[in-house]
Amino acid sequence: MRLVGMATVGCAVLALMGCSKAVDGQPEASGAPLTTEQLFDPCTVPDSAVIAAGGDPASKDDNPFSVGREDWKGCDWDADGYYIGLIATTHTLDEFRTNDRFSDFRDITVGGRTAVQHYVGSQIPPNECQITFDTAQGRVSVSALRFLSSKSTTDPCQWVSAAAPHFLEFIPR
Numbered sequence: 525m526r527l528v529g530m531a532t533v534g535c536a537v538l539a540l541m542g543c544s545k546a547v548d549g550q551p552e553a554s555g556a557p558l559t560t561e562q563l564f565d566p567c568t569v570p571d572s573a574v575i576a577a578g579g580d581p582a583s584k585d586d587n588p589f590s591v592g593r594e595d596w597k598g599c600d601w602d603a604d605g606y607y608i609g610l611i612a613t614t615h616t617l618d619e620f621r622t623n624d625r626f627s628d629f630r631d632i633t634v635g636g637r638t639a640v641q642h643y644v645g646s647q648i649p650p651n652e653c654q655i656t657f658d659t660a661q662g663r664v665s666v667s668a669l670r671f672l673s674s675k676s677t678t679d680p681c682q683w684v685s686a687a688a689p690h691f692l693e694f695i696p697r
Contacts, residue, residue: 557614558614558661559614560594560595560596560597560614562661562662563596563597563612563613563614563662564597564612564659564661564662564664564695565597565612566598566599566609566610566611566612566664567586567597567598567599567610569599569610570694573690573691573693574601574608576690577603577608577686577687577688577690578603578608578686578687579601579602579603579608580602580603581601583601583602584599584601585599585600585601586599588600588607588609588611595613595614595615596612596613596614597611597612597613598610598611598612600667600669603668603683603687605671605674605676606668606669606670606671606674606680606683607667607668607669607671608666608683608687609665609666609667609668610664610691611654611664611665611667612661612662612663612664612665613662613663613665614662614663616663617656617658617663620640620642620656620663621640625644625646626643626644626654627642627643627646628642628643628650629641629642630642632655634655634657634685634688634689634692635689635692637657637692637697639655639656639657639688640655640656641653641654641656641681641684641685642654642656643680643681644667644669649677649679650679650680650681651670651680652667652668652669652670652680653667653668653680653681653683653684654666654667654668654684655684655685655688657695659695659696660696660697661696664695664696666684666687666688666691666695667684668680668681668683668684
C-alpha cells in the first residue's frame with residue numbers, strides 16, 4: 525500500500541521535474557530560484573502537528589518519492605484511509621498552474637494565509653488534493669492522498685483542508 529502512495533506522490537514530482545532551471549546558491553528573495561538545500565524541510569514538523577492533522581507519526585516516510593529528487597523535499601504519514609503529506613519544492617506556483625497534472629485551482633485562505641488548492645492527477649473522482657503556500661523557503665504543499673484500497677467517497681480536498689491548519693505555524697512565511 526505504501527508503494528502505491530509513494531508512486532502517486534512520485535508522479536506529481538515527475539510532472540514538475542523538467543520545469544525549472546537551477547541557479548546555484550542564491551536565495552529566492554534576490555530573484556533567483558532556491559536550491560534544494562534552501563528549501564523548508566517538511567520532516568521537521570513535530571509529531572504533535574502530525575497527530576493534530578490526523579496522521580500517525582510512527583508511519584513517517586521521509587522519502588515519499590522512493591528515490592532522491594532534485595528540487596523537492598517531502599515527508600508523509602498514514603492517516604485514516606489516506607496519506608497526509610508535506611512537500612517543499614523550488615518550482616513556482618506558475619509552474620504548478622501550467623502543468624496539466626494539476627487541475628481545478630482555487631485561491632483560498634488558510635488561517636489568514638493565502639494559498640492555492642488543487643487536485644493532483646487525472647483520476648475521476650480525484651484521489652489527491654494539495655494546498656500550496658508560496659514561502660521564502662519554496663512552495664510548500666500539504667496534501668491528502670486516498671489509499672487506493674479505500675472505499676471512501678470523501679473529496680481529498682476535505683481532508684487536506686482539515687489537516688493544513690495544523691501545520692501552519694511550522695510552514696515558513
